[in-house]
Amino acid sequence: MEYRSNRKLLVLFSLLALLLLSVGGAAAQDPVTITWWTLASAESPEPAIRAVVEAFEAEHPNIKVDVTIMAESAYGDLMNTALGAGEGAPDIAYFWESPWLPHTLDITDRLEADPDLSRDDYFEEYFNNWATWNDRVVGLPFTVGANFVMYNKDVFDEAGVDYPTADWTPWDYIEIAKALTDPDKRRWGGDRPRGPFRAIWRNIGATKPYSDDSATVEGYFNGPDSVAAYTWLWDLVDSGATPTPADIEVLGTEGTGPVDLFIAGRLGMATLNNGHMITAANAGVNFGVVPEPHVPGNERYVHAWALRASIWAGTEHPDEAYEFLSFWAGPEGQRINMEIGALMPSLPAVLEDYPDADSDYFQGFMGVLNGTQTAEWRASHPCWRGAVIRAVSDAWDLIMLGEIERDEVQATLDALVEPAQAALDDCVPRLGG
Amino acid sequence: MLSHWRKMTTQERRDAKTGYLALSPWMLGFAVFYAFPILATFYFSFTQWTLVEPPVWIGLDNYIRMFTRDPLFVSSLKATTLFVALSLPLKLVLGLILALLLNLKIPGMNLYRTIFFVPAVISGVAVSLMWIWFLQPDTGVVNTLLSYIGVQGPYWFWDRDWALPSVAIMSIWKVGGAAIIYLAGLQNIPAHLYEAAKIDGANQWRRFWRITLPLLTPTLFFQLIIELIDAFKIFTEAFVITKGGPLKATYFFLYYFYEEAFRNFNMGYASALALFLLLVIMSATVFVYRTSGRWVFYEN
Numbered sequence: 001m002e003y004r005s006n007r008k009l010l011v012l013f014s015l016l017a018l019l020l021l022s023v024g025g026a027a028a029q030d031p032v033t034i035t036w037w038t039l040a041s042a043e044s045p046e047p048a049i050r051a052v053v054e055a056f057e058a059e060h061p062n063i064k065v066d067v068t069i070m071a072e073s074a075y076g077d078l079m080n081t082a083l084g085a086g087e088g089a090p091d092i093a094y095f096w097e098s099p100w101l102p103h104t105l106d107i108t109d110r111l112e113a114d115p116d117l118s119r120d121d122y123f124e125e126y127f128n129n130w131a132t133w134n135d136r137v138v139g140l141p142f143t144v145g146a147n148f149v150m151y152n153k154d155v156f157d158e159a160g161v162d163y164p165t166a167d168w169t170p171w172d173y174i175e176i177a178k179a180l181t182d183p184d185k186r187r188w189g190g191d192r193p194r195g196p197f198r199a200i201w202r203n204i205g206a207t208k209p210y211s212d213d214s215a216t217v218e219g220y221f222n223g224p225d226s227v228a229a230y231t232w233l234w235d236l237v238d239s240g241a242t243p244t245p246a247d248i249e250v251l252g253t254e255g256t257g258p259v260d261l262f263i264a265g266r267l268g269m270a271t272l273n274n275g276h277m278i279t280a281a282n283a284g285v286n287f288g289v290v291p292e293p294h295v296p297g298n299e300r301y302v303h304a305w306a307l308r309a310s311i312w313a314g315t316e317h318p319d320e321a322y323e324f325l326s327f328w329a330g331p332e333g334q335r336i337n338m339e340i341g342a343l344m345p346s347l348p349a350v351l352e353d354y355p356d357a358d359s360d361y362f363q364g365f366m367g368v369l370n371g372t373q374t375a376e377w378r379a380s381h382p383c384w385r386g387a388v389i390r391a392v393s394d395a396w397d398l399i400m401l402g403e404i405e406r407d408e409v410q411a412t413l414d415a416l417v418e419p420a421q422a423a424l425d426d427c428v429p430r431l432g433g
Numbered sequence: 434m435l436s437h438w439r440k441m442t443t444q445e446r447r448d449a450k451t452g453y454l455a456l457s458p459w460m461l462g463f464a465v466f467y468a469f470p471i472l473a474t475f476y477f478s479f480t481q482w483t484l485v486e487p488p489v490w491i492g493l494d495n496y497i498r499m500f501t502r503d504p505l506f507v508s509s510l511k512a513t514t515l516f517v518a519l520s521l522p523l524k525l526v527l528g529l530i531l532a533l534l535l536n537l538k539i540p541g542m543n544l545y546r547t548i549f550f551v552p553a554v555i556s557g558v559a560v561s562l563m564w565i566w567f568l569q570p571d572t573g574v575v576n577t578l579l580s581y582i583g584v585q586g587p588y589w590f591w592d593r594d595w596a597l598p599s600v601a602i603m604s605i606w607k608v609g610g611a612a613i614i615y616l617a618g619l620q621n622i623p624a625h626l627y628e629a630a631k632i633d634g635a636n637q638w639r640r641f642w643r644i645t646l647p648l649l650t651p652t653l654f655f656q657l658i659i660e661l662i663d664a665f666k667i668f669t670e671a672f673v674i675t676k677g678g679p680l681k682a683t684y685f686f687l688y689y690f691y692e693e694a695f696r697n698f699n700m701g702y703a704s705a706l707a708l709f710l711l712l713v714i715m716s717a718t719v720f721v722y723r724t725s726g727r728w729v730f731y732e733n
Binding site for chain 2 (some may be wrong): 080083097245249251398401419426427430
């Protein structure tokens with residue numbers, strides 16, 4: 001009897017021990033799953049994304065990454081919905097819209113404590129403009145993009161024109177464009193900017209459409225520097241050395257810049273980006289890269305961008321999310337994307353290993369990356385991109401259509417101060433300055 | 434309602450339940466996808482809402498702004514109304530002419546009908562891109578053809594006076610869709626009416642004017658309502674081709690709504706704009722409906 005009772009007790013203890021072991025074991029082994037919304041592109045294609053996840057999970061067996069690769073068109077709507085609802089947002093995503101920034105996790109302390117990654121590892125301007133907000137680190141810059149002028153060496157040689165150098169001015173640009181233009185060959189010397197207050201505007205006189213405190217338009221949008229920049233645009237359009245908007249729209253099938261016209265030798269110079277640069281190189285074009293022109297004595301600006309990879313403030317797994325973020329936007333992740341896709345990493349030490357890094361054009365591109373970015377101003381003024389630029393777009397259109405005379409530029413800008421101020425006053429209380 | 438239910442027989446009640454049950458999927462869909470969003474839009478129109486932050490109640494501010502200090506509201510409404518005035522008659526008349534041609538008894542007609550209908554089902558974005566090529570001032574097909582007869586074509590989408598008419602001209606691309614509806618109406622007209630008219634010596638024009646057109650008015654009425662609503666919703670062409678320009682000549686109401694909602698994160702104001710557009714479309718529809726008694730003829 002006693003034996004049977006002891007046996008029962010033993011079985012009971014054994015079962016209990018097994019149960020405890022299995023529960024404890026499961027708790028120790030169950031990986032944490034973090035969610036990630038991302039986009040695939042030529043620079044960062046799906047195989048590269050999957051390869052990064054695989055490499056990360058191999059290195060971190062306790063963390064699983066649930067990746068959703070989205071279409072860009074749907075991404076914004078889904079982010080808006082999830083952030084607006086306060087639930088359902090992914091642990092990690094690109095937070096590229098200004099109103100999304102308050103929903104990012106502050107990773108300042110985590111980055112400072114990270115033994116493997118530091119803000120100094122990144123291009124300084126890219127880190128400052130795309131990873132920080134209100135003195136907080138809100139993400140890591142993934143990839144680098146910039147605009148610069150690409151010039152077709154064969155077209156220059158044929159026209160007997162010297163190649164542009166980094167010290168050229170906006171007025172040199174017009175003169176060179178005129179010299180390269182050849183109507184018989186249906187060739188224009190250079191293209192025209194795609195919007196005001198980008199690099200050329202700032203290079204002419206640090207021009208801004210309104211004051212830094214987002215309070216005043218008068219004296220900025222219609223100030224002497226802005227008038228000089230718009231007058232420069234008028235001169236360029238009037239020169240006949242640049243395609244009309246209709247030409248660009250139809251003949252330039254790439255929406256971000258007329259790279260196809262450039263490759264075809266129908267544009268001597270064009271303000272393009274690093275993606276276009278690789279396309280032109282692959283097409284065998286003999287070209288060089290030079291920064292956008294500026295006025296000597298003024299600071300040189302570059303129109304540049306990066307993707308801001310961030311952690312959602314509402315994440316339940318901040319530590320694991322940071323582990324993945326620092327892998328994806330750190331040296332390992334960006335290198336995998338560079339090797340599988342065509343990503344240009346935001347880390348100089350990794351970018352130096354880019355396949356064409358030794359070429360002249362790539363060196364020219366590297367020289368652009370340390371320039372002061374227009375984003376310093378533009379990114380901190382969300383109202384500019386929507387409300388204010390719409391209010392002042394008539395000045396741009398009137399010049400593009402050749403509907404005003406050169407001496408009417410000032411009056412045209414003066415007339416738009418009031419609607420621009422109204423747009424600013426309406427927008428700032430909603431989105432901030 | 435309750436007393437009516439009580440007066441019903443058991444069989445009638447059973448039939449009614451079955452009917453409501455059959456209706457319920459549609460009613461549920463209507464409640465979730467139409468009624469609720471419309472009510473929500475009504476609420477949001479009284480708020481300031483950036484989408485990612487909670488909405489803040491601001492009372493009538495959005496409406497006050499809309500009616501008192503928003504020049505874009507007025508100009509976008511004007512551009513949209515002008516577009517409706519230009520494109521609507523164009524589509525109705527050309528659709529009818531095309532339907533009359535497609536109603537002829539000639540070999541291969543089914544092929545023609547298919548060819549003319551296909552553009553109606555092609556994506557608006559693809560059509561817009563194609564029209565950019567058609568109307569390119571220097572190398573486009575239209576200006577090249579015009580140059581053969583010594584006419585210097587305009588700058589179309591890139592000219593402030595021609596941009597809006599260009600978008601209206603573009604809308605005839607989809608006229609095949611309207612023609613198919615007219616065609617159905619034409620084929621419903623009894624043949625004996627034409628035979629009798631012929632015997633009475635009516636020529637082709639009189640037969641069209643006295644028989645075809647009056648008996649086609651129900652179809653015309655339907656088309657007018659549908660095309661009217663569609664014209665007020667003009668968006669894709671402005672979004673893809675003109676971006677509202679040049680000089681806001683094609684800054685249509687729905688494009689303005691889109692920019693406010695998704696570029697300016699001004700969802701509260703965009704909701705007020707959406708409700709206003711709903712009201713305009715509803716008023717125009719009611720007006721057409723009220724006048725229909727004077728010009729729509731039904732055979733019976």
